[in-house]
Amino acid sequence: MRITALAGGVGGARFLRGLLRHLAVNPSALPDDDGEAQLTIIGNTGDDITLFGLRVCPDLDTLLYTLGGGIDERQGWGRADETHSVAGELAALGAQPQWFGLGDKDIATHVHRSQLLGQGVPLSEVVARLAARWGLPEQGVTLLPMTDTPVETHVVVDDGEGGERAIHFQEWWVRHRAALPARRFVVAGLDRATPAPGVLDAVRGADVVLLPPSNPVVSIGIVLGVPGVRDALRGTRAPVVGVSPLVGGRPVRGHADECLRAIGVDSTSEAVAGLYSDFLDGWLVDEVDPMRDRPGLRLERRPLLMSSVDAAADLAGAALEVALDLRRHRATA
Amino acid sequence: MRITALAGGVGGARFLRGLLRHLAVNPSALPDDDGEAQLTIIGNTGDDITLFGLRVCPDLDTLLYTLGGGIDERQGWGRADETHSVAGELAALGAQPQWFGLGDKDIATHVHRSQLLGQGVPLSEVVARLAARWGLPEQGVTLLPMTDTPVETHVVVDDGEGGERAIHFQEWWVRHRAALPARRFVVAGLDRATPAPGVLDAVRGADVVLLPPSNPVVSIGIVLGVPGVRDALRGTRAPVVGVSPLVGGRPVRGHADECLRAIGVDSTSEAVAGLYSDFLDGWLVDEVDPMRDRPGLRLERRPLLMSSVDAAADLAGAALEVALDLRRHRATA
Numbered sequence: 001m002r003i004t005a006l007a008g009g010v011g012g013a014r015f016l017r018g019l020l021r022h023l024a025v026n027p028s029a030l031p032d033d034d035g036e037a038q039l040t041i042i043g044n045t046g047d048d049i050t051l052f053g054l055r056v057c058p059d060l061d062t063l064l065y066t067l068g069g070g071i072d073e074r075q076g077w078g079r080a081d082e083t084h085s086v087a088g089e090l091a092a093l094g095a096q097p098q099w100f101g102l103g104d105k106d107i108a109t110h111v112h113r114s115q116l117l118g119q120g121v122p123l124s125e126v127v128a129r130l131a132a133r134w135g136l137p138e139q140g141v142t143l144l145p146m147t148d149t150p151v152e153t154h155v156v157v158d159d160g161e162g163g164e165r166a167i168h169f170q171e172w173w174v175r176h177r178a179a180l181p182a183r184r185f186v187v188a189g190l191d192r193a194t195p196a197p198g199v200l201d202a203v204r205g206a207d208v209v210l211l212p213p214s215n216p217v218v219s220i221g222i223v224l225g226v227p228g229v230r231d232a233l234r235g236t237r238a239p240v241v242g243v244s245p246l247v248g249g250r251p252v253r254g255h256a257d258e259c260l261r262a263i264g265v266d267s268t269s270e271a272v273a274g275l276y277s278d279f280l281d282g283w284l285v286d287e288v289d290p291m292r293d294r295p296g297l298r299l300e301r302r303p304l305l306m307s308s309v310d311a312a313a314d315l316a317g318a319a320l321e322v323a324l325d326l327r328r329h330r331a332t333a
Numbered sequence: 334m335r336i337t338a339l340a341g342g343v344g345g346a347r348f349l350r351g352l353l354r355h356l357a358v359n360p361s362a363l364p365d366d367d368g369e370a371q372l373t374i375i376g377n378t379g380d381d382i383t384l385f386g387l388r389v390c391p392d393l394d395t396l397l398y399t400l401g402g403g404i405d406e407r408q409g410w411g412r413a414d415e416t417h418s419v420a421g422e423l424a425a426l427g428a429q430p431q432w433f434g435l436g437d438k439d440i441a442t443h444v445h446r447s448q449l450l451g452q453g454v455p456l457s458e459v460v461a462r463l464a465a466r467w468g469l470p471e472q473g474v475t476l477l478p479m480t481d482t483p484v485e486t487h488v489v490v491d492d493g494e495g496g497e498r499a500i501h502f503q504e505w506w507v508r509h510r511a512a513l514p515a516r517r518f519v520v521a522g523l524d525r526a527t528p529a530p531g532v533l534d535a536v537r538g539a540d541v542v543l544l545p546p547s548n549p550v551v552s553i554g555i556v557l558g559v560p561g562v563r564d565a566l567r568g569t570r571a572p573v574v575g576v577s578p579l580v581g582g583r584p585v586r587g588h589a590d591e592c593l594r595a596i597g598v599d600s601t602s603e604a605v606a607g608l609y610s611d612f613l614d615g616w617l618v619d620e621v622d623p624m625r626d627r628p629g630l631r632l633e634r635r636p637l638l639m640s641s642v643d644a645a646a647d648l649a650g651a652a653l654e655v656a657l658d659l660r661r662h663r664a665t666a
Binding site for chain 1: 385386387415416418419420421422423425426427428436437438440441442444445447448451462463466
């Protein structure tokens with residue numbers, strides 16, 4: 001059973017950890033004749049940033065740390081039991097920026113990755129090595145960056161003088177907490193990016209494709225912007241089932257509402273589903289959110305809050321169940 | 334009063350900290366009409382190494398940390414109150430090498446330096462910025478790398494199969510503790526190196542030149558190998574006074590004896606003075622070490638052990654006194 005998921009950071013990681021938990025504790029979660037689950041995750045790299053000369057991949061690292069058991073549970077990102085000696089000394093040296101919190105263990109990941117990238121190792125190979133450190137292969141998980149091409153999301157904001165300026169997505173998200181009104185997003189390099197090895201095959205050859213409740217604009221939306229990925233989703237025989245990132249029209253965490261506003265889309269689960277309408281087969285929305293039925297889209301209403309690993313497992317299990325059911329119907333159609 | 338010193342790592346740093354202490358507690362250490370002491374240190378960069386993609390300058394950092402009050406006193410190198418989270422995580426990632434101990438605060442220095450070097454900032458400018466963080470200008474101290482050209486000392490050792498191989502100096506020094514017999518030293522890049530801005534002027538325009546008890550082969554010897562430095566020492570009007578790195582024919586710390594053996598020089602204070610004979614005017618040797626008088630060389634016998642900052646201050650004060658006395662004699666000659 002080949003399951004493929006597109007994912008951003010915290011929400012995607014928690015959902016996919018829930019999926020692994022669901023599969024582990026429910027031996028009958030998958031049909032007998034489908035074999036063991038092989039989960040391939042296509043991670044967003046649009047929020048990557050170079051800080052202090054080190055290449056930082058926040059979403060990929062959140063996926064690695066969460067699935068590998070090394071995440072800071074309270075924050076949702078960064079390493080558990082972290083120290084901050086390096087950042088303190090960088091501040092003493094006057095190094096900029098100081099608004100991005102980098103812990104020491106986390107920095108080791110960035111140092112190692114930067115060294116490998118500097119030696120010409122592609123990001124996808126770097127990620128494979130990091131995944132090995134975190135035991136992902138043993139869990140049947142393959143993590144792929146959406147592309148090996150350096151891609152960076154920038155946010156166009158007012159410059160305060162009637163014009164506009166572009167700042168890195170992380171500066172907008174972390175430093176300004178998305179409080180600067182975004183005019184639009186510019187993803188440098190995305191038009192020339194090629195999918196990382198295995199990405200298109202993972203979508204085309206999947207039995208099931210899942211979209212976790214990741215940010216539809218700056219996470220899933222960026223992955224969809226890699227040339228070829230959206231076409232692969234449109235063309236895959238696998239049912240594509242997504243989970244709305246909104247509860248009551250607001251993101252559970254993060255700033256998806258501000259991101260949607262920037263691209264002129266309502267902050268509703270229905271409007272988010274509209275962003276995926278050309279390939280979406282199933283959609284999980286919260287019980288509190290209004291949504292009209294749409295022909296060809298299987299709607300599932302249930303609580304979406306992932307308040308614990310078990311709650312995330314239930315949610316992921318529900319999404320998987322919808323997908324498997326759609327797959328059965330297709331097989332018999 | 335312009336004092337210029339050539340220096341390696343721990344021994345040089347402790348001697349020069351002693352010199353600053355001596356000047357601070359002895360207002361009459363310098364003649365009234367010479368003004369305040371301006372100390373320029375020309376630091377060895379031959380033991381620089383790139384680890385995990387980060388540029389590490391062990392001798393320069395030991396000088397910065399020691400003179401800036403941030404040194405690990407027990408080790409003599411690295412930062413006080415250090416943590417080691419990054420190195421632990423790099424080990425978990427399987428990153429090599431693991432024989433070079435890098436603390437977290439220390440790594441921040443390397444990250445910052447590597448970023449600046451990557452942006453095209455010359456090492457001498459990087460060092461100036463680091464020196465500002467450590468308050469060296471306020472102490473009247475200018476730290477210069479011997480060169481901005483990347484230079485790396487390698488050690489040629491037996492390959493165990495009748496042939497030979499070259500390993501980085503740090504691997505020989507730190508990993509093997511100089512226990513692999515060295516056939517010779519090869520300093521990659523030294524022949525094409527140019528002195529960093531200010532280096533030759535600091536020697537030519539000095540009132541006094543001091544050689545701390547640094548390793549005569551792989552520290553002072555490397556600085557002397559930068560094209561132009563040795564000629565500047567031969568030509569300067571300043572008296573050049575050195576302190577032997579040997580007590581009883583052995584180095585107080587480090588492996589100067591093994592280094593001397595590799596270049597075919599006896600491990601005696603007299604032989605070390607011979608390495609400097611073309612420019613040396615004064616030489617401090619330990620009371621226990623035999624040394625014949627040499628025409629034109631002022632010999633001073635005294636305990637050389639720098640067992641405390643005060644002891645280092647006494648030793649540096651004695652070296653300075655010899656130099657000032659030689660200078661007075663020249664002025665009246």
